Amino acid sequence: MAKKTIRNIPQERTPIATQDATGRIGNFDEVALGYSDDDALLEAERCLMCPQEPCVAGCPVGIDIPGFIQSIIDKDLRASYDILADSTLLPAICGRVCPQEDQCEGVCVVGNHLEPVAIGRLERFIGDMAVAEGWTSSPVIEPNGYKVAIVGAGPAGIACAADMAKAGCEVTIFEALHRPGGVLTYGIPEFRLPNPIIDAEFQKVLELGVKVECNTLVGRLFTVEQMRDEMGFDVVFIGTGAGYPSFMGIPGESLNGVLSANEFLTRCNLMQAGEFPQTDTPLGLGRKVAVIGAGNTAMDAMRVSLRLGAEEVHCLYRRTKAESPARVEELHHAKEEGVIFQWLTAPVEILGDDNNDVRAVRCMRMELGEPDASGRRRPVPIANSEFEFECDTVIYAIGTNANPIIGQTSKLKLNKWGYIEADKEQSTSLAGVFAGGDIVTGSATVILAMGAGRRAAQSMKIYLGINDLEDMTVSDPERQRIFGIDIRQKRFSRVRLPAQVHSA
Secondary structure, three states, rough: OOOOOOOOOOOOOOOEEEEHHHOOOOOOOOOEEEOHHHHHHHHHHHOOOOOOOOOHHHHOOOOOOOHHHHHHHHHHHHHHHHHHHHHOOHHHHHHHHHHHHOHHHHHHHHHHHOOOOOOHHHHHHHHHHHHHOOOOOOOOOOOOOOOEEEOOOOHHHHHHHHHHOOOOOOOEEOOOOOOOOOHHHHOOOOOOOHHHHHHHHHHHHHHHOOOOEEOOOOOOOHHHHHHHOOOOOEEEOOOOOOOOOOOOOOOOOOOOOEEHHHHHHHHHHHHHHHOOOOOOOOOOOOOOOEEOOHHHHHHHHHHHHHHHHEEEEEEOOOOOHHHHOOOHHHHHHHOOOOOOEEEOOEEEEEEEEOEEEEEEEEEEEEEEEOOOOOEEEEEEEOOOEEEEEEOOOOOOOOOEOOHHHHHHHOOOEOOOOOOOOOOOOOOOOOOOEOOOHHHHHHOOOHHHHHHHHHHHHHHHHHHHHHOHHHHHHHOOOOOOOEEOOHHOOOOOOOOOOOOOOOOO
């Protein structure tokens, strides 16, 4: 067989079928319909199997991307799934919602000349096949007696829990909400990530023996220190995310009709507010909706608003489309569905009527100046450009902050923004307590949170003295060793003394 080159592979990226835009705003069915067998095989043939494997380095969880793609080419789809399962139990989820264009696909060698290989779509194809066929990849687990607590059933917690369970630990996840999944469940609408997919992939975590305690708010029912000491957990991982919404601090934010995208999406995704009064959660969505922000969460809020019956949905963003942090695909789908974009527009005040309901947003026109710390051109107000934008609902989607409960109820060291301080190995200021994901880095992506969860699991195993053969054989000349033993294995052991007995 001739060696693959950029000239003899399929030149065009294999398209993915989608629902028609005019019909899909009337339902919550998935928009992108996925690859067929033939589509996946054709796209897999575009991979050059380059020896450098930059895509693997670009993946936060280190998936053997050429390996799982080669198995598709070989038509051994079960083997492809097994390769994926070595690094992730959530391929159907990550294939849908991860920003591959900024990670594995962003460094794909094919992308230097053509469109990069559609790695995310191929991952989703295999993940969906595994769900449909009921495939699992559970290893033989030898219990070791260690107890592990995971705080938060989101992507970071799930990834950490899976790795610790595979290592033989008894793992319990504590989740504040009534369903596991974290941002996957409450933050992403079903037309992007169907709930049955979340449930099916989370079931694979349960099959490893992981226990889940929902409706359990750590920091209120008990503290991190109590988990580590009184409750008998040998190690604790905190992956609570960053779900505390940000606002601008402008006048009018307390008016009726102003809410955060977090609240809006949670009410709709997790509490079925769109079906009120058949369900218990009201929403009160207006006729004309303004969403402030232009990231993926803003796209979700706008597209949900359309599906819930809003007549007009507008995006107010102080920069241009080029600076928008949303995925290109999400921007494209939002525009197709009728979202109206107001670029270079910054709200300065929310205006109310006599009943304290939103009636308009006062805005200013902006122009772009020099780049700021984010690398994007700074928005600069244009003098005397204020105008009123009529609307009756305002949804903020400008980012999130750390939920303060864990920090308020423990002695964990926090940074100045309230996030938990953790080193590169995810260790915190408390011995035996590790943290990762958005509660450490601030709002990021699903796959980055999973990567942090896996790094934490590796450090937790070392802390417990569970030698991971793969880690121990890695040659790192900069890693300090004592008598040949990794310095990271030098830890303190807690000793519990019996209570003193006082004589009468």
